[in-house]
Amino acid sequence: MNVATKQWVAVGQLNDIPRQGARCVKNGEMTIAVFRTSDDRIYALEDKCPHKNGPLSQGIVHDGCVTCPLHNWVISLETGTAQGADEGATLSFPTKLEEDGSVLIGL
Amino acid sequence: MSKQNLVIVGNGMAPGRLLEHLFEATDSYNVTIFNAEPRVNYDRIMLSPVLSGEKSFEDIVIHSEEWYAGHGITLHKGAKVSKIDRAAKTVTSENGITAPYDKLVIATGSSPFIIPVPGKDLDGVLAYRDLEDTYGMMKAAKAGGRAVVIGGGLLGLEAAAGLRMQGMEVTVIHLMASLMERQLDPAAGFLLQRELEGRGIEVLCEANTKQILGTDKVEGVELADGRIIDASLVVMAVGIRPSVQLAKDAGLEVNRGIVTGFDLKTSDPDIYSVGECVEVGGMVYGLVAPLYQMAKVAAAHLSGPSDAAFQHVETPTKLKVTGVNLYSVGDFAEGPDREDIVLRNASAGTYKRVILRDNKVIGAVMYGDVADGGWYNEMLKSGEDVSDKHETLIYGQMFQGGGAVDPLAIVAGLSDDAEICGCNGICKGQITSAITEKGLTSLAEVRAHTKASASCGTCTGLVQDLMTITLGEDAAAVPEGMCGCTHLGHGDVRRLIVAKELKSIPAVMQELEWTTPEGCAKCRPALNYYLISDWPGEYADDMQSRFINERVHANIQKDGTYSVVPRMWGGITTPDELRAIADVADKFDIPTVKVTGGQRIDLLGVKKEDLLPVWKDLNDAGMISGAAYAKGLRTVKTCVGKDWCRFGTQDSTGLGVKLEQFLWGSWAPAKLKLAVSGCPRNCAESTCKDIGIVCVDSGYEVLYGGAAGLHIQGTTKLGNVATEQDVIEVVGALTQFYRETGYYLERIYKWADRIGYDHVKAMVFDDLEQRHAYYERFVYSQKFAQIDPWAERVAGAEAHEFSPMAEIKLEAAE
Numbered sequence: 048m049n050v051a052t053k054q055w056v057a058v059g060q061l062n063d064i065p066r067q068g069a070r071c072v073k074n075g076e077m078t079i080a081v082f083r084t085s086d087d088r089i090y091a092l093e094d095k096c097p098h099k100n101g102p103l104s105q106g107i108v109h110d111g112c113v114t115c116p117l118h119n120w121v122i123s124l125e126t127g128t129a130q131g132a133d134e135g136a137t138l139s140f141p142t143k144l145e146e147d148g149s150v151l152i153g154l
Numbered sequence: 155m156s157k158q159n160l161v162i163v164g165n166g167m168a169p170g171r172l173l174e175h176l177f178e179a180t181d182s183y184n185v186t187i188f189n190a191e192p193r194v195n196y197d198r199i200m201l202s203p204v205l206s207g208e209k210s211f212e213d214i215v216i217h218s219e220e221w222y223a224g225h226g227i228t229l230h231k232g233a234k235v236s237k238i239d240r241a242a243k244t245v246t247s248e249n250g251i252t253a254p255y256d257k258l259v260i261a262t263g264s265s266p267f268i269i270p271v272p273g274k275d276l277d278g279v280l281a282y283r284d285l286e287d288t289y290g291m292m293k294a295a296k297a298g299g300r301a302v303v304i305g306g307g308l309l310g311l312e313a314a315a316g317l318r319m320q321g322m323e324v325t326v327i328h329l330m331a332s333l334m335e336r337q338l339d340p341a342a343g344f345l346l347q348r349e350l351e352g353r354g355i356e357v358l359c360e361a362n363t364k365q366i367l368g369t370d371k372v373e374g375v376e377l378a379d380g381r382i383i384d385a386s387l388v389v390m391a392v393g394i395r396p397s398v399q400l401a402k403d404a405g406l407e408v409n410r411g412i413v414t415g416f417d418l419k420t421s422d423p424d425i426y427s428v429g430e431c432v433e434v435g436g437m438v439y440g441l442v443a444p445l446y447q448m449a450k451v452a453a454a455h456l457s458g459p460s461d462a463a464f465q466h467v468e469t470p471t472k473l474k475v476t477g478v479n480l481y482s483v484g485d486f487a488e489g490p491d492r493e494d495i496v497l498r499n500a501s502a503g504t505y506k507r508v509i510l511r512d513n514k515v516i517g518a519v520m521y522g523d524v525a526d527g528g529w530y531n532e533m534l535k536s537g538e539d540v541s542d543k544h545e546t547l548i549y550g551q552m553f554q555g556g557g558a559v560d561p562l563a564i565v566a567g568l569s570d571d572a573e574i575c576g577c578n579g580i581c582k583g584q585i586t587s588a589i590t591e592k593g594l595t596s597l598a599e600v601r602a603h604t605k606a607s608a609s610c611g612t613c614t615g616l617v618q619d620l621m622t623i624t625l626g627e628d629a630a631a632v633p634e635g636m637c638g639c640t641h642l643g644h645g646d647v648r649r650l651i652v653a654k655e656l657k658s659i660p661a662v663m664q665e666l667e668w669t670t671p672e673g674c675a676k677c678r679p680a681l682n683y684y685l686i687s688d689w690p691g692e693y694a695d696d697m698q699s700r701f702i703n704e705r706v707h708a709n710i711q712k713d714g715t716y717s718v719v720p721r722m723w724g725g726i727t728t729p730d731e732l733r734a735i736a737d738v739a740d741k742f743d744i745p746t747v748k749v750t751g752g753q754r755i756d757l758l759g760v761k762k763e764d765l766l767p768v769w770k771d772l773n774d775a776g777m778i779s780g781a782a783y784a785k786g787l788r789t790v791k792t793c794v795g796k797d798w799c800r801f802g803t804q805d806s807t808g809l810g811v812k813l814e815q816f817l818w819g820s821w822a823p824a825k826l827k828l829a830v831s832g833c834p835r836n837c838a839e840s841t842c843k844d845i846g847i848v849c850v851d852s853g854y855e856v857l858y859g860g861a862a863g864l865h866i867q868g869t870t871k872l873g874n875v876a877t878e879q880d881v882i883e884v885v886g887a888l889t890q891f892y893r894e895t896g897y898y899l900e901r902i903y904k905w906a907d908r909i910g911y912d913h914v915k916a917m918v919f920d921d922l923e924q925r926h927a928y929y930e931r932f933v934y935s936q937k938f939a940q941i942d943p944w945a946e947r948v949a950g951a952e953a954h955e956f957s958p959m960a961e962i963k964l965e966a967a968e
């Protein structure tokens with residue numbers, strides 16, 4: 048992540064995303080998955096599993112992680128790294144939640 | 155050499171264990187058992203979990219019918235022995251069976267003491283000793299109302315907690331000033347009382363029962379001080395008396411119990427006695443640990459000359475009420491020669507007390523935090539001098555030498571002869587060596603080989619810790635729990651959901667003490683299914699606990715696109731449906747159209763954004779989701795049947811369509827596939843389906859438990875029926891029984907292998923009333939299930955799933 052060129056982009060409202068769920072944001076060719084945890088924390092990862100590119104936005108969200116829908120790798124929402132014995136990481140983006148419920152991603 | 159006749163009177167836990175030891179040593183006996191109860195040997199200790207709904211009778215059977223058959227034992231069930239003729243060496247039962255013996259074992263156990271107050275014989279007054287009593291209480295609980303439990307000891311409190319869990323109002327009447335006064339000191343008794351009151355159980359101490367009120371059934375209880383408590387059930391749990399009458403009539407020496415030597419021989423050298431009926435060394439016993447020791451000693455003498463002798467040991471007491479932790483062992487009466495060390499934590503509600511005499515531990519009482527119970531008991535047994543750890547003794551084992559705060563360290567620090575399983579007297583060394591020598595990897599195996607944790611189960615955590623220590627991290631991969639978030643297995647979780655009326659995932663996780671805040675991708679879908687299946691109409695499906703396929707009602711493919719499979723009832727389609735499918739494929743550029751192995755058509759490579767319009771077009775042509783993704787009904791394959799085929803005996807196609815229309819939409823533990831074939835040539839492959847129907851001239855054969863995926867297995871026959879309606883009822887009942895008792899992801903064949911094909915047949919085929927009840931429950935739950943998920947989503951449900959939240963169009967950044 049390159050902090051110097053970071054730009055905060057509004058992508059929608061907190062309530063657009065289900066708790067323990069995710070929504071996709073298209074950024075040109077790239078899809079970003081924006082996750083909301085049960086306690087309303089927001090995380091953004093590239094929607095691409097480090098294993099075989101599975102769409103992480105479609106996985107099950109639990110305890111700060113998402114389980115990939117294709118072969119069950121568990122990926123940390125905060126860092127994008129695979130947990131347990133699996134190795135690899137996907138891009139992660141900083142996020143901000145405004146008072147009015149707007150969700151921002153740092154690109 | 156011809157075999158000797160060994161006759162056993164009573165078929166409880168003590169003689170069951172005796173036989174296990176005996177068969178290990180010798181096969182020189184023909185064994186005949188008489189049992190007044192009409193059943194095999196079961197774990198009486200575990201009646202309380204049956205009462206509370208946490209276990210079923212099947213779970214607590216110790217010796218199955220096969221075990222008796224395998225050892226050539228003649229078991230007379232429901233046959234109470236009324237006479238022993240020592241001169242003729244025979245016993246005779248009330249129902250007229252006489253058996254000759256060379257050696258006899260009397261194991262008549264004990265009977266509950268009934269206080270002789272007016273009204274004690276009224277309908278609705280029960281004791282708490284056997285399965286009949288337990289079922290009697292469960293039946294009374296169904297009717298609701300208040301239960302009065304007389305007796306605040308171990309049994310009374312387990313009964314009270316169980317009845318409360320079954321939904322009754324409960325009052326406990328206890329004669330003494332504090333609960334369980336024989337095992338607990340007043341401080342611990344107070345904490346226990348507060349815990350029970352917190353669960354809505356009323357506790358009246360120093361209360362004496364004057365009479366039980368009612369004309370032909372129980373209506374209330376009157377206390378000596380005049381108070382009257384309304385009640386529809388009264389349970390007497392005030393103590394037990396050794397059953398000695400039979401031995402007395404036979405002229406054997408009897409005191410409080412049947413008097414034996416330390417070799418468990420009675421005053422007649424050919425007659426042994428084991429169990430609660432025995433008095434040995436002037437003591438009678440009411441917990442299984444000493445009874446199991448008796449069993450071992452008696453078996454040694456029966457299988458050859460032996461010098462085995464019974465020895466008194468202190469047995470710790472625990473109360474098997476889920477969520478209540480107490481432990482007491484040894485002597486805790488106060489006295490001038492004793493020293494007490496007490497540690498309380500008011501906010502945590504814990505209490506610990508260790509009693510010393512001459513710097514040796516002679517007793518311990520713990521409430522709330524009982525982790526160190528085994529450690530104190532070890533010191534009590536060894537009689538070691540504890541002066542050197544006097545200061546820190548009360549803080550427990552972890553504190554000794556500033557030990558690391560690793561829960562496993564406690565267990566790792568125990569000596570090899572520290573007792574782990576009190577019931578069975580199994581020490582740490584026996585368990586660890588069994589694990590390494592026999593290569594055991596699961597709790598079930600450790601139970602089978604060592605008996606540890608196989609009786610009351612309160613040491614299960616310790617045994618699991620030992621497995622982790624012995625096997626290293628590998629053991630972490632094999633706990634019996636459903637996943638890493640809980641120690642509980644699927645069966646326990648299912649029963650507790652019903653027993654505790656848990657109706658949401660957070661409620662399950664809280665009440666069953668999940669170790670993670672939100673569960674994981676293994677347990678959440680399982681819990682979601684259990685709740686849907688157990689609370690139809692009440693529980694709302696939790697979409698975030700479903701795999702993507704079941705969340706968006708299509709199958710995800712390796713490239714992130716989806717496949718769409720519409721239902722094609724019984725494999726029948728029409729030119730209009732085919733045209734609509736072709737149009738959809740054209741309109742949305744669907745790359746692959748394929749006929750599936752399940753007699754329908756798969757559209758592969760649909761983009762997620764196109765799912766809604768694809769479904770809309772298919773809905774408009776009259777098609778609904780084929781649920782090719784569901785842990786639930788998939789397909790019903792059929793053959794052409796008698797409409798066309800020259801061998802067809804019935805309308806297999808029509809019946810297949812009816813079955814699919816009846817079953818669609820239902821969720822199940824795993825996928826459910828059916829087939830109907832028109833004759834035994836079986837062109838629809840019915841004999842390898844979860845449920846298969848084969849039409850024959852006289853009607854229909856219903857088969858189930860087939861598999862043809864990762865595992866191949868032919869079906870087993872459930873039975874023959876005459877009409878289509880019968881087929882539908884049987885299939886509905888079978889499906890419902892599977893839905894209610896299956897573990898998540900367990901296909902029907904694995905489920906039936908686990909619970910037994912005979913049992914399934916008895917439940918949903920042979921017993922017509924029960925069959926109908928299961929069928930009715932299935933029909934009821936279908937009211938909430940048969941809603942086409944595609945139509946729902948086309949109409950707007952879960953709209954967020956199908957479109958991106960935003961598209962970012964960034965200006966060139968630099």
Ligand code: SRM
Pocket residue numbers: 709710711717719748749750751752753754756782788789827860861862863864865901
């Ligand atoms: C589409 C289809 C293959 C085909 O092109 O014909 C298919 C496709 C898949 N099968 Fe199958 N099975 C298909 C018929 C079968 C059959 C044949 C049958 O049903 O008569 C079997 C063997 C019979 C049986 O189930 O016992 C079959 C046994 C399996 C198994 C092994 C199940 C088992 O318990 O052993 C799996 C793996 C699993 O479920 O864990 C599986 C899993 C799958 C999955 C869901 C794999 C996955 O997780 O992605 C595939 C989904 C593809 C998709 O997106 O549609 N599929 N699968 C068939 C769909 C039938 C339908 O109309 O719904």
Ligand SMILES: Cc1cc2nc3c(=O)[nH]c(=O)nc-3n(C[C@H](O)[C@H](O)[C@H](O)COP(=O)(O)OP(=O)(O)OC[C@H]3O[C@@H](n4cnc5c(N)ncnc54)[C@H](O)[C@@H]3O)c2cc1C
Pocket residue numbers: 163164165166167168169188189190191198199200201202233234235236261262263264282283284309312397400428429430431439440441442443445472474577610
């Ligand atoms: C609800 C409950 C909870 C308990 N919890 C614990 C616990 O947590 N820990 C613990 O250690 N102990 C516990 N116990 C006690 C334990 O179950 C008993 O100590 C043990 O079962 C006694 O075994 P036994 O073989 O001596 O007799 P039993 O198991 O009582 O068996 C005696 C059998 O003999 C039969 N019989 C009697 N007379 C005749 C006759 N004349 N002819 C033929 N058959 C006859 C009876 O029908 C009975 O089936 C509990 C008991 C109950 C009821």
Ligand code: SF4
Pocket residue numbers: none
């Ligand atoms: S057999 Fe089934 S699971 Fe395997 S590749 Fe074919 S469709 Fe997929």
Ligand code: FES
Pocket residue numbers: 096097098099100101115116117118119120
């Ligand atoms: S692509 Fe995510 S686990 Fe395989």
